[in-house]
Amino acid sequence: MSDDSFRSVKIERTSVGRYVARNVRGGSMSMGTGEDDSFTPVELLLAAIGGCTAVDVDHITSRRAEPTQFSVEITGDKIRDEVGGNRMQNLTVEFTVTFPAGADGDRAREALPRSLRQSHDRLCTVSRTVELGTPVTIVDPAGPTAD
Known part of the structure; x- marks a missing residue:
């Protein structure tokens, strides 16, 4: 695959059951297990x-x-x-x-x-x-x- 077809997202743990997904452009989104308002x-x-x-x-x-x-x-x-x-x-x-x-x-x-x-x-x-x-x-x- 060429470099222009490659996509990635990095996910980092912030606490138990809570994570932040980040893209290469600097965007971020929290996610979790559904125990709070995170997706x-x-x-x-x-x-x-x-x-x-x-x-x-x-x-x-x-x-x-x-x-x-x-x-x-x-x-x-x-x-x-x-x-x-x-x-x-x-x-x-x-x-x-x-x-x-x-x-x-x-x-x-x-x-x-x-x-x-x-x-x-x-x-x-x-x-x-x-x-x-x-x-x-x-x-x-x-x-x-x-x-």
Whole structure:
């Protein structure tokens, strides 16, 4: 992979069950176990899915008209079973978007369904990664162990 395709986030522990995620641009976000107002990792996954799709849809539709309302709700069920352990299922991304009356608003409304399909089928890196089931490698800080 080329350097421009590489992405990373660093997570540092601040106290028991509390962490800060930092990106290379200097942004930070706290997360935790759900015992306070910090986002949990599952909530961040939902936000990443919805945020990725929102960016795609917004870029496409707002070229035609500025929305008067634009919100996204992402829901799912956290389950535990013998097949996959802890995981999410029934992931749903629901948009509430309105545009002003007039020709520009009409063009934006017309572009909305297509932009949703494009994001889902091709553009949104996050939901595409989840749907395709990309493997995750965990690196043990102690290194490989011999059997």
